[in-house]
Amino acid sequence: MAHATPMSPNFSLPIVPGKVPLESLSKWPETAAVMVSSPMPPDWSAAITALGDFLASHQWVEAAHACYLLAPQTSTMGGVGSPSTRVVLLGSPAPQTSPAFHRDSDPIIFSEIVEFAMSLKPVAKGQDGFHGLPHLQAYKLIRASALAELGHVQLASRYCEAITGSLGRSSPYINAAFLEQIRGLADRLVGAPHVEK
Numbered sequence: 001m002a003h004a005t006p007m008s009p010n011f012s013l014p015i016v017p018g019k020v021p022l023e024s025l026s027k028w029p030e031t032a033a034v035m036v037s038s039p040m041p042p043d044w045s046a047a048i049t050a051l052g053d054f055l056a057s058h059q060w061v062e063a064a065h066a067c068y069l070l071a072p073q074t075s076t077m078g079g080v081g082s083p084s085t086r087v088v089l090l091g092s093p094a095p096q097t098s099p100a101f102h103r104d105s106d107p108i109i110f111s112e113i114v115e116f117a118m119s120l121k122p123v124a125k126g127q128d129g130f131h132g133l134p135h136l137q138a139y140k141l142i143r144a145s146a147l148a149e150l151g152h153v154q155l156a157s158r159y160c161e162a163i164t165g166s167l168g169r170s171s172p173y174i175n176a177a178f179l180e181q182i183r184g185l186a187d188r189l190v191g192a193p194h195v196e197k
Helices: 028-037 044-057 061-070 106-119 136-149 153-165 176-190
Strands: 085-087
Touching: 028 044, 028 061, 044 061, 044 085, 061 085, 106 136, 136 153, 136 176, 153 176
Parallel strands: none
Antiparallel strands: none
8 A cells, every 4th residue: 555645645646558569559450349249248338448548548549439439338429528528520539639620521521420320220219319419510510611611512501501400409519609600601601602513
């Protein structure tokens, strides 16, 4: 037992991951496959999430996100402000740690694909259907703005319509500034010339 003094912290220090050889890290798909294909004990989801956390601690973001997608019970996809969120944009570090995240549209597109896949899950009788990932609407607005700047007015308009269609439910990610931005972009797109075929 460590020596405790009045100045000792009342919490445990974070565990710094040890150096793992690249060869071992690169075998994560086999490890995940064995975990998923073996008989599922109750804590299998937590084990795959732990593998994802380990990969994320070594900056293997895409590999970590693949593990998180395999374990949705313990690896939530959500906004930056949620402490349990492990994936904000699929295939990208958290936006707060990557200030230039908006330059690459792939993570937004990948996240939209996951959102679509989640919408395909059958709805139990008496329950509401899937209305999309609320935190993703702001990123869709960023994508719509970028598309509009590139002259893809029709596609940007479809994004605006999809965002507006998902605003029926209250969400901590939707505020007056967001609504003003979506309205402003939609108004701008109505008056924009169409350069697409």
